[in-house]
Structures are given as C-alpha cells and as structure tokens.
Amino acid sequence: MRKLIEGFQNFRTSAFPDYARRFQWLAEVGQNPRAAVVACCDSRVDPQMIFSAGPGDLFIIRNVANLIPPYHPNSDYHGTSAAIEFAVRQLRVADIVVMGHTNCGGVKALLSQGELDGDFIGAWMSIAASLHGVGDQAEAERQVVRLTIANLMTFPWIRAAVDAGGLRLHGCLFDVAEADLLLLNQDTGEFKSVRQGVEVPL
Amino acid sequence: MRKLIEGFQNFRTSAFPDYARRFQWLAEVGQNPRAAVVACCDSRVDPQMIFSAGPGDLFIIRNVANLIPPYHPNSDYHGTSAAIEFAVRQLRVADIVVMGHTNCGGVKALLSQGELDGDFIGAWMSIAASLHGVGDQAEAERQVVRLTIANLMTFPWIRAAVDAGGLRLHGCLFDVAEADLLLLNQDTGEFKSVRQGVEVPL
Amino acid sequence: MRKLIEGFQNFRTSAFPDYARRFQWLAEVGQNPRAAVVACCDSRVDPQMIFSAGPGDLFIIRNVANLIPPYHPNSDYHGTSAAIEFAVRQLRVADIVVMGHTNCGGVKALLSQGELDGDFIGAWMSIAASLHGVGDQAEAERQVVRLTIANLMTFPWIRAAVDAGGLRLHGCLFDVAEADLLLLNQDTGEFKSVRQGVEVPL
Amino acid sequence: MRKLIEGFQNFRTSAFPDYARRFQWLAEVGQNPRAAVVACCDSRVDPQMIFSAGPGDLFIIRNVANLIPPYHPNSDYHGTSAAIEFAVRQLRVADIVVMGHTNCGGVKALLSQGELDGDFIGAWMSIAASLHGVGDQAEAERQVVRLTIANLMTFPWIRAAVDAGGLRLHGCLFDVAEADLLLLNQDTGEFKSVRQGVEVPL
Structure with a gap:
C-alpha cells in the first residue's frame, strides 16, 4: 500500500x-463516457493505457477472461450484467468494446481443466464451457471475444439499441508480447492487427 | 472505435x-501482480493511472460501486467473487485495495431509490441495502468501502490469509474533484487524505 | 543436539x-516469498533475524562467502545456481538481496591464500579469484557483493527479468561488530549505513 | 528492500x-559455532528461529531440499560441499544437523516430475533421483534426510571424524503446519516428534 x-x-x-x-x-x-470496455482483470491489459484514454473517457468493466454471461435476470448479484446495464441504460454509451488478450490465465486453465474448480471460478468460466473442444489457446482467446459479443446480444435492451443504430459492439484482442491490437471483423470472424490498416466504422 | x-x-x-x-x-x-484493486467502472477513477502503476503491477476488478457480495458460492455466475478468488488463490496477491470514489452514480441512485430498478442493477446494489438509512452521499460512499472490506472477510480463504499475516486489506476513497486520495484507518473508521501524511503499514 | x-x-x-x-x-x-537473500553460512549473520522477518517472508540461500558462480549450466550439481533458479523462475521473487559481511573467514583465507585449498573450498572461492589483488579485507568483502551481483546478471532469465522491471537486485553488507547494515549504491559502487538515511527504491 | x-x-x-x-x-x-545445520532455502523453515539460536550459534547451509551431493571433488563450483568442508575442517563443528521439512516444493516437483527441468534445478534434484519410486511425499521428505546423511558419510574427513567420535550427524524434519520437530532415529530409520520425549545423545 x-x-x-x-x-x-x-x-x-x-x-x-x-x-x-x-x-x-x-x-x-x-461522467458521460462515450464507450464501455469489457476487459480482463489481468494486470497486463489496462484499457485506459492501451487506448491512451483519459479521465471520463471510458467506462471500464473488468472481470476474469472478459466474459459476459447470457441475459438471465434474477435476484442474485450479477455484477457484470449490472455494470453493462448501467453503461447502456443509464449512461447511454454509443460503443461497447470487448477486449480479449493473449496469455490469458483463465482461458488457459479452462482448456487444461481441473485447475479452475474453486468456489466461484469454475462456475464463472463455465460461461465459456463451449470452448473445451477448441484445444488451441490462441483460437480459444479469440472465441471468447466472439462469445461475449454474442452474449451481449441476448440482452433485449442491447439488441434493441444495436438494431436502432444507437449502439455498436466491437471485438478486439490485445497481444501482450507484441503489445499489438487485433480488431475483430464481425463479418468474417477474423482478427487483424490495426497496425496493418483496418477499416473501422466511425 | x-x-x-x-x-x-x-x-x-x-x-x-x-x-x-x-x-x-x-x-x-x-503475470505476478502484488496487489488487487477493487474499483468502480466509473470513467473518472482509473486505478492504474491514479497509482502510477505499470503493466503487470495491479490486478484490477471493476464493477458498479466497487462492491463485493458476501461469500455465497453456488452454480450461478459470480464474476466479482470469481475475480477475487483468482487474485487470492491463484495469484496469491499480498494486498487487496478497495477504492471507492466521490460522486458515485451507483451510490447516488441507491440513496434516491427508484432509479436503480432495472434488470440487474437493483439486485446488485442491494448488496449495499443497509446504506438506505445513511442519507448523506459522502458518508454513504465511505460506508461502501467499509462494507466491501467486511464482505471480503466473509470469504473463508481471505479471512484465513489475513489471520495468517499473508494478506492485507486496505480501503481508500478517490476524491474526483480534488483528485485526492483518502486512506481508511480501519481502527477508527475514518478517512484521511494521504497528502497530510498518514502512517501506512508496509 | x-x-x-x-x-x-x-x-x-x-x-x-x-x-x-x-x-x-x-x-x-x-510459500510465496517476495524476496530471496544470498548470504554467508557464517553463524553471525542470520538474515531472518537481521531483517526482523517472519516465516514465509524470505527465501534464503546460504553458502560460503555469499557467492554466486557465473551462469554455466551442465549436468553437475550446482546447488547455488539451482536455488537462485528456483527463487526466480518458480517463486517469481521481486527482489534478490546479496548480503555480505565483515570478518568473513572465506574472504580472509582467500586474501591470505593457501588456507583454502581443501577438496572443494579452493575451487569454490576461485569464483572470487579476481580479489587476490585487492589486499584490503574490508574492500574485498565489498567487492564480493559487487561481483555476486555481476554474476547474477550473467543468468539470462535474471537479466531478462531485471530489464523488464520485474526483478531488482540489491547489495548490502552486515557489519558484525556494530551490527550495522550498509547498503550498496549500484551507481557509485559505494556502501553507506542505512542508519544515516539512504534513499531506497521501493 | x-x-x-x-x-x-x-x-x-x-x-x-x-x-x-x-x-x-x-x-x-x-565465530566458533558448535553445530552446522543443512536446511532448505524455503522461507518457512528458518533454523535459527526454530532452534531459538542466537548470533554465533549455528553455521547454516541452505539450498533447495537440504541435499548434500555425494563426495566428488573436481574443479567445478561445489558450493554445498565447500560449505560442509568449511564447517568440518576449518570450524571443527561437533554436530551436523540435517533438517528436512514437510510441504517441500523441491520434493513435490521431483515426485511429479517434469516441473523441475530448468537449467540447474533438474540436475540438482537428480541427487535424489532414487526417490522417484517412493510416491508418497511425506515418505520422500523423510528419505531425503536419510539420503543426505548417507551422502555426508561419503566424505572421507567426515567419516573419519565420525568414526573418531569427534563429529555426530543428526536428522530431523520440521512439520510446517504443526511447527513440530521430528527427530530421526538412525537405528530404526523412524521419525518421532520431540514433543513426545525422545532420547537424545548429548
């Protein structure tokens, strides 16, 4: 301290x-941030630093493996869903950026199984249970980003805002070793480094 | 984007x-961070910036109003509890810093009631339901920090680590207007600006 | 016994x-110690006592004259290099403290020559063969600390960690007669008592 | 630091x-210590603390898994053999105490194999390669103490001193969880807590 x-x-x-x-x-x-970022708690992937953002710019949600559960409201404490609700319905952000990263300990343990039992981690990572069959960690990290975007679209007020053109969802991946940023092309499902010049909607 | x-x-x-x-x-x-920080998603309170930290230094959990639910494992998706479990049991952090902040929208809405119903926010903020009676927002923001530290101590592996001297919990409050940091004295429950020279255990 | x-x-x-x-x-x-200490086996220089440390705090390597050989892996039994490898690569310590001491029997014998032949001691102390020309024992004891730090930097995974800011090397000298601790300033090569107030990086 | x-x-x-x-x-x-202790670098097993010893009492060698290689002098840097030579031939200690401990990371990795490759650790732990077949960690930790005592007896000047009655070798095990000390009975090979009253030669 x-x-x-x-x-x-x-x-x-x-x-x-x-x-x-x-x-x-x-x-x-x-505050009146224009974008929300869903990122991992990992100490190596700080969104404000990576995007050279300043105070007031980004509403940042950080949890293990940058996951969003599917929409399922009940009386339980859903911290991540509550945060995304606050960003979309209270703050009216225009963009949600899901940022995965390489060398993710959560994804690694999910693939190797067993390690993530614990009291809460196993249940939390089961959001991405469909990745067990993926095998390759690099591909699994990309798949988590696609999955989180798909889960965001299960929230009715997110789907409505996207359909109305008032909200855009983006996926990207931070490569820790290279400190590079790869952007998800949601049409093809591919990730491509922004340093090679990608086309980006405004 | x-x-x-x-x-x-x-x-x-x-x-x-x-x-x-x-x-x-x-x-x-x-990664091998020494400390975990529990902070708000609020775009004005970025822990890595406020603590001049760099890549690899801080494991950062951000949710609405920097809350931790009481220990209650079940099969549901507890993203915050999973993140604190990852920090304590996998990464073995030596310190957990709970950082509240002034002008917190979540706390404000909690005190004024009604605004936070939603699908998830109302349930999430009900962790701090005991604050309804507090009235004063500045005091409520301080109370949230004390409550989060108390809830952390309901996790058996956190209590065991604290009792054994292997983990320390800290509370602080970021004053947005002044960009000042107030440290919680856990003996007296008072917050005092670190710019006035506070005694800090190593 | x-x-x-x-x-x-x-x-x-x-x-x-x-x-x-x-x-x-x-x-x-x-265990999850934050620091490793390289000290002499000498019965007067116990690191845990001198640093008021407790169980779990310090990973302690003790050999004659607190030496580290230069990096040279082969199939032989390199106990000291194995210990430093365990500290750095398994435990991920953040600091390595090399602690020399005054009145060191190993250094004394090295300077006076002859006494240290033996089966193993002569070969072991030859790590510090460059000190033969130093003459003054107090200066030789300081030189051993500088040499050990230099040898640590010949280990590729130590150099990489230091360059990346994830590991710091420190040198100090315990004055047995005064029970004083002198800290090495690695810029100037000088040792100065910590009781006179030295600047120390966190 | x-x-x-x-x-x-x-x-x-x-x-x-x-x-x-x-x-x-x-x-x-x-210094003129009466005993030498061979212990692990592990941060939880500090001999001076466990034996309530003071400055000047114990010559302490600490390496990974409290091993002594068999006698094999050559021009290489044998830090542990050099230290034991210094204790026996220069300082003329009357006792050598080999102190193992429970929950030993080195022994654990040796039994699970694979983890200990590294540049030096694999070669160092191969001193205890005969333990691969033991399986049970608690038994392997006891076996390491017996092995180290056996290896000490391969040093000709140790055997000679023991045979002449001028040096005694002892084995013990520190139980970390209980902070208990178990003494090796070298006739039966069994370890028994000293709190149950064991007979000890002076």
Missing part, C-alpha cells in the same frame, strides 16, 4: 496537472 | 517503447 | 504462538 | 540491545 501511495504522489506531480480542470469539471457535471 | 484505435497508435509511439521489454517478459513468464 | 531440542521447546513457548496460524496457512497454500 | 531496511531498524531497537556485546565479541574473536 505504501508503494501505491507513493505512486499516487507521483501521479499528483506528473499526470495530474494536465487533468486538474477535467477532474473538477467531471465531478461537477458527472 | 476509430478514436480508440488512434489512441492505441498514440500508445505505441508514446508509452509503449518504455514497456516493450516488460510486455515481452510478462507474456513469457505470466 | 539436546541443546537444539531445548531451543525448539523454547521456540514453541515463545515465538510460536504468534505464528501458529501463519504456519498452518503457509503449509496449506505454500 | 525498503521493508527489509525497516525490518533492520526494528532489529536494532528490539533484538539487538540484548546481543550488542555478543556481536562485538564475535567480530573480535571470530
């Missing part, structure tokens, strides 16, 4: 001065 | 060169 | 009660 | 005052 506090002191003297007014203004008028 | 891809290009030319080796190495050997 | 067993009985009634839970927990979940 | 330095400051104000004179005296006249 002491190191984190020193990190905070460092933030105050380095990045903060550029953002001082923005923080004040954001506190006064509230 | 195009703006995010431009942000990524900017990341490649600005922050990336300093971290190129670290990304490669982290991809090779896997 | 009877004296040692009495010492153990004494440990059971004095230090043990404070650590009972920690021992149980550490047995259950395994 | 900063935490270690704070630990040192703590040592100065807590344990040091009791030992100030002893450190001065030990620096002046040199």
Whole structure:
C-alpha cells in the first residue's frame, strides 16, 4: 500500500496537472463516457493505457477472461450484467468494446481443466464451457471475444439499441508480447492487427 | 472505435517503447501482480493511472460501486467473487485495495431509490441495502468501502490469509474533484487524505 | 543436539504462538516469498533475524562467502545456481538481496591464500579469484557483493527479468561488530549505513 | 528492500540491545559455532528461529531440499560441499544437523516430475533421483534426510571424524503446519516428534 501511495504522489506531480480542470469539471457535471470496455482483470491489459484514454473517457468493466454471461435476470448479484446495464441504460454509451488478450490465465486453465474448480471460478468460466473442444489457446482467446459479443446480444435492451443504430459492439484482442491490437471483423470472424490498416466504422 | 484505435497508435509511439521489454517478459513468464484493486467502472477513477502503476503491477476488478457480495458460492455466475478468488488463490496477491470514489452514480441512485430498478442493477446494489438509512452521499460512499472490506472477510480463504499475516486489506476513497486520495484507518473508521501524511503499514 | 531440542521447546513457548496460524496457512497454500537473500553460512549473520522477518517472508540461500558462480549450466550439481533458479523462475521473487559481511573467514583465507585449498573450498572461492589483488579485507568483502551481483546478471532469465522491471537486485553488507547494515549504491559502487538515511527504491 | 531496511531498524531497537556485546565479541574473536545445520532455502523453515539460536550459534547451509551431493571433488563450483568442508575442517563443528521439512516444493516437483527441468534445478534434484519410486511425499521428505546423511558419510574427513567420535550427524524434519520437530532415529530409520520425549545423545 505504501508503494501505491507513493505512486499516487507521483501521479499528483506528473499526470495530474494536465487533468486538474477535467477532474473538477467531471465531478461537477458527472461522467458521460462515450464507450464501455469489457476487459480482463489481468494486470497486463489496462484499457485506459492501451487506448491512451483519459479521465471520463471510458467506462471500464473488468472481470476474469472478459466474459459476459447470457441475459438471465434474477435476484442474485450479477455484477457484470449490472455494470453493462448501467453503461447502456443509464449512461447511454454509443460503443461497447470487448477486449480479449493473449496469455490469458483463465482461458488457459479452462482448456487444461481441473485447475479452475474453486468456489466461484469454475462456475464463472463455465460461461465459456463451449470452448473445451477448441484445444488451441490462441483460437480459444479469440472465441471468447466472439462469445461475449454474442452474449451481449441476448440482452433485449442491447439488441434493441444495436438494431436502432444507437449502439455498436466491437471485438478486439490485445497481444501482450507484441503489445499489438487485433480488431475483430464481425463479418468474417477474423482478427487483424490495426497496425496493418483496418477499416473501422466511425 | 476509430478514436480508440488512434489512441492505441498514440500508445505505441508514446508509452509503449518504455514497456516493450516488460510486455515481452510478462507474456513469457505470466503475470505476478502484488496487489488487487477493487474499483468502480466509473470513467473518472482509473486505478492504474491514479497509482502510477505499470503493466503487470495491479490486478484490477471493476464493477458498479466497487462492491463485493458476501461469500455465497453456488452454480450461478459470480464474476466479482470469481475475480477475487483468482487474485487470492491463484495469484496469491499480498494486498487487496478497495477504492471507492466521490460522486458515485451507483451510490447516488441507491440513496434516491427508484432509479436503480432495472434488470440487474437493483439486485446488485442491494448488496449495499443497509446504506438506505445513511442519507448523506459522502458518508454513504465511505460506508461502501467499509462494507466491501467486511464482505471480503466473509470469504473463508481471505479471512484465513489475513489471520495468517499473508494478506492485507486496505480501503481508500478517490476524491474526483480534488483528485485526492483518502486512506481508511480501519481502527477508527475514518478517512484521511494521504497528502497530510498518514502512517501506512508496509 | 539436546541443546537444539531445548531451543525448539523454547521456540514453541515463545515465538510460536504468534505464528501458529501463519504456519498452518503457509503449509496449506505454500510459500510465496517476495524476496530471496544470498548470504554467508557464517553463524553471525542470520538474515531472518537481521531483517526482523517472519516465516514465509524470505527465501534464503546460504553458502560460503555469499557467492554466486557465473551462469554455466551442465549436468553437475550446482546447488547455488539451482536455488537462485528456483527463487526466480518458480517463486517469481521481486527482489534478490546479496548480503555480505565483515570478518568473513572465506574472504580472509582467500586474501591470505593457501588456507583454502581443501577438496572443494579452493575451487569454490576461485569464483572470487579476481580479489587476490585487492589486499584490503574490508574492500574485498565489498567487492564480493559487487561481483555476486555481476554474476547474477550473467543468468539470462535474471537479466531478462531485471530489464523488464520485474526483478531488482540489491547489495548490502552486515557489519558484525556494530551490527550495522550498509547498503550498496549500484551507481557509485559505494556502501553507506542505512542508519544515516539512504534513499531506497521501493 | 525498503521493508527489509525497516525490518533492520526494528532489529536494532528490539533484538539487538540484548546481543550488542555478543556481536562485538564475535567480530573480535571470530565465530566458533558448535553445530552446522543443512536446511532448505524455503522461507518457512528458518533454523535459527526454530532452534531459538542466537548470533554465533549455528553455521547454516541452505539450498533447495537440504541435499548434500555425494563426495566428488573436481574443479567445478561445489558450493554445498565447500560449505560442509568449511564447517568440518576449518570450524571443527561437533554436530551436523540435517533438517528436512514437510510441504517441500523441491520434493513435490521431483515426485511429479517434469516441473523441475530448468537449467540447474533438474540436475540438482537428480541427487535424489532414487526417490522417484517412493510416491508418497511425506515418505520422500523423510528419505531425503536419510539420503543426505548417507551422502555426508561419503566424505572421507567426515567419516573419519565420525568414526573418531569427534563429529555426530543428526536428522530431523520440521512439520510446517504443526511447527513440530521430528527427530530421526538412525537405528530404526523412524521419525518421532520431540514433543513426545525422545532420547537424545548429548
């Protein structure tokens, strides 16, 4: 914790001065982010850093393996579904970006099975139970992104917003070793590095 | 999305060169973060920025209002509990930092009631149902941090690790307007700005 | 041995009660030390005592004169290199502390030559053969610490981890007569007592 | 490192005052420990703590899995054999205590195979290759202690000293979960807790 506090002191003297007014203004008028990002808790894949975003830009949901469960409301505590609901229905974000990543410990354990039993992890990763047959980790990590987008579309108010043109869903993959970003082409299902020049809807 | 891809290009030319080796190495050997942070999805409170952390440093869980449900394993999809389990039992983090923040939309709606029904948000925020009586938003935001720490202690493997001295829980609050960090003194329950010099256990 | 067993009985009634839970927990979940210490076998320089550390805190390698051979893998029994490999690649320690000490019998014999032939000691101390010309024992003891750090950097997975910012190497010297600790400044090569207030990276 | 330095400051104000004179005296006249201990680097099994020993009492060798290779002098760097030679021929210790421990990561990996390849660990653990057939970890940990004692007896100056009555070898096992000490009866090969009252030669 002491190191984190020193990190905070460092933030105050380095990045903060550029953002001082923005923080004040954001506190006064509230947040109004344009996009939500669904990413993994993994310490190597920070969305705000990877997208060079600043305070107020991105509503960020982070859980194990960037999964979204299928729509299934009940009285239980669904933190991820609640967060996506807050982003879509309260904040009215225009884009949801699902960002997977390579070397994902959750996906790796899912493929090797057994390791993920635990009290909660096994049940959580069972969202992606269909990946057991995939075998190849790189392909499984891509499949998780496609699956999360498909699950998002099971939420009726997401489907309605997408159909109405008020919300777009995007998939991408962060390659940790190369620090590269691969964008999902939802027509072909393929991922391609954005450094090779991909066409992107505005 | 195009703006995010431009942000990524900017990341490649600005922050990336300093971290190129670290990304490669982290991809090779896997992540080994020392601390987990439980924070809000709110676009104004990015833990990696606030703590000046880098790739590999922090395992970050972000949900609405930085809540942790009480320990209650079943076959349902508990994304937050799964993430905290991954941090504690797989990664063996030494510290968990719960970071609340001011101007929290989730807490605000909880206090004003009604707004948070939805399909999932109402159930999710009911974790903090005991705050209805608090009234004052600033006090409620502090109470959420204390509640999350209390709920963390209902997980048997967290309590065992804390009792054994192998894990420490910390609470803090990010003041958006001032971009200040207030640390929770768990003995007195009070929050105090770290800029006034607080004593912190290593 | 009877004296040692009495010492153990004494440990059971004095230090043990404070650590009972920690021992149980550490047995259950395994060790996860944050730092490795390379120290001398000398009976006067116990790292756990000097650093007020407890069970689970420090992975401790002790050999004659706190030496590390240069990287040279073959089929022979390299106990010290194996230990440092276990610390870095299995346990992923974040810090390696090389702790030399004053009045070191190994260094003394190296400087006076002849005494250290033996079956193994002569060959072992030849790691520090470059110190023959140093003459002054106090300076030679400091030089051993610098040499060990340099040899650690010949291990490719140590160099990679250091370059990536995931591992830090530190040098220090324990002054037996004063029970003082001197920290190596790796930029200047100088040792300075920590009681005079040195700047230390977290 | 900063935490270690704070630990040192703590040592100065807590344990040091009791030992100030002893450190001065030990620096002046040199060490003269009565026993050597061969223990594991594992962070949970600190011999000085377990035996309530103080500065100057124990010459401590720590490597992975408390192994001693069989006697085999050549020009290579044999750190462990050099340390045991220093203890026996220079310091003339009267006792050598081999202390194994439960939950040993080295032994566990040896039994499960594969995990210990690495550059050095595989070769080092091959000292105990005969344990592959043992299967049971608890029995393998006991067998390592017996093996190390047997290997010590392959050193001609150890055998000679033992035969002359000038040196005794002892085996014991530290149970991490219970913080218990089990003593090896070298006649029967059995280990028995010292808390049940064992007969010990002086």
